[in-house]
Amino acid sequence: MNIIVCIKQVPDTTNVRIDPETNTLVRSGVQSIVNPFDMYAIEEAVRLKEKFGGLVTVITMGPIQAEEALREAISLGADEAVLVSDRAFAGSDTWATSYTLSKAVQKIGKFDLVICGKQAIDGDTAQVGPGVAAFLDIPQITFVKKIEEIKDSFIRAERMTEEGYDIIESPLPCLITVVKEINEPRLPSLKGKMRAKKIEIKKLEAKDLDADPDSLGLKGSPTKVVKIFTPPPRKGGQMLEGEAKDISERLVDLLKGDLCL
């Protein structure tokens, strides 16, 4: 079973700064990590490989530094790594990112399954997985919390919903996005780390993809970021103190009056 895992390098902090001039995320100077949800994607792929054989290829689109994320995936058991990187990809929104990744996946070639994280902790849109599936024109199962069965050309998975879960069956190849309930990612191994240090990472640039130049990067991104701002902090509420009876009466008055019930 050949599996491609899409991983994203993200800043390791919840309080990333926004550049007030350009309204984009300031990424320099912040420590980078593999998007936490993608760690579950890597683990699931490696487990499937250990069970059924085949190759796990990790792929990321990002700047040269994103190599680090790929090496980490190798130390966790992935076999091959591909960095999709070119100035032409700069400014990609989820549409252009999905398009570019789908082209890279096609370039890598034969695969049975593509696994993505549920969402990235910085962009947070959860659109890239479904986007890649759409461009590849293959079925998708999002929010997978368990693969019940998988064989030659068939997968049955539990898709997490707010109320419980759906059971979805699909032919392969297929794309799934995974939630953290699916497994417990392993820690890196020594042999994995040694491989990760030495492995040659394949690079794909714009010219290597059979892609439409106008669909890449800023040019290919329909999203225009007009303004990014931090919402003003919520004003403190009003505390009522005293006996329960008094409070409830005052509350009713307030609701009737200022708060117009």
Place this chain on the structure above:
Amino acid sequence: MDYLLTEEQVMIRDIARQIAQEKIKPVAAKYDAEGIFPWDIVKILAASDLCGIYIEEKYGGTGGGAMELVLATEELSKACGGISLAFAATALGTFPIILFGTDEQKQKYLPDIAKGKKLAAFGLTEAGAGSDAGAIATTAEKKGDYYVLNGTKQWITNGGEAEVYTVVASTNRSKGARGAAAFIVEKGTKGFEFGKKEDKMGIRASATRELVFTDCKIPKENLLGKEGMGFIVAMKTFDQSRPGVAAQAVGIAQGALDLTVEYMKERKQFGKSISSFQGLQFMLADMATQIEASRALIYACARMIDSGNSKVGKDSAMAKLFASDMAMRVTTDCVQLFGGYGYMRDYPIEKYMRDAKITQIYEGTNQIQRGIIANHLIKETAAK
């Protein structure tokens, strides 16, 4: 301090650190309270390839030695000195095979130990033979293609949990220490049972049990080295393993100091953090300096072992002595700096003090270490 570790050693240290901080620290108190064996952590160590870091590549390891062993032991011990012992005592039980095993014996036993599929243990001590190891009463009688073992080993770390045991027994009691031999005994061999599990002051996640041999027949191929070499096997094994105990001590001390510095910044008395009191700052400075000095001694000794130098007895004893006495002092002072909170089981620090104590006792008490060091000194001057 920068100890100029190789890239691989840095990887080993980082992996062990991550396991210690992410996987061991959260469960250390639970294992201490319940006294159960940390198999789930052993599985993680195995999956991370740490179990083979002191075993040659041709036997399934990654080819390191004493230095790799002390780096990992130290990191694991920062989080729990008891859990780390499952790993370190396996090394103790494996060294006799590494040092004295034939190629067949190594092929048979080392790969599973390197993969972390099997743990090992070392059985020397008996009720009547502690510091005076020459007084062992367990016998091994040769009968045809077998040796028949009879006797009871006491306080054997990893007892009951390990699959591979290296055991010292006497083939000729009239010869005393020169009549001993070392054997490999597999768990499950008929006539090999385990006695009670000890209830200990510290390192409570570690299993300490009796090995009971009653007409236990083992194939003669399981003899390590030759008859009469039992004590040489034991002494050479300790020369290799004592830096490991020392590293356990340094890890325990460092783990305790790290917690203490954090606590002192938070704890306020007289309107200030207690870390602002100079008298206490001096204690911190002394502790950090002593830990670093122990670490330097251990690493130097481990590197000497890995360079193939066989005359490490004195240095290895010094490392064990210095680091374990240091760990006892440091952990006692850490409890002091936590004040009354330090005395409470709700806080993690008293465990470090309980765990530190054993490092002064096993693999030769610190009195015995001083004896070894002094003997070397006297012999060295006599040789001049």
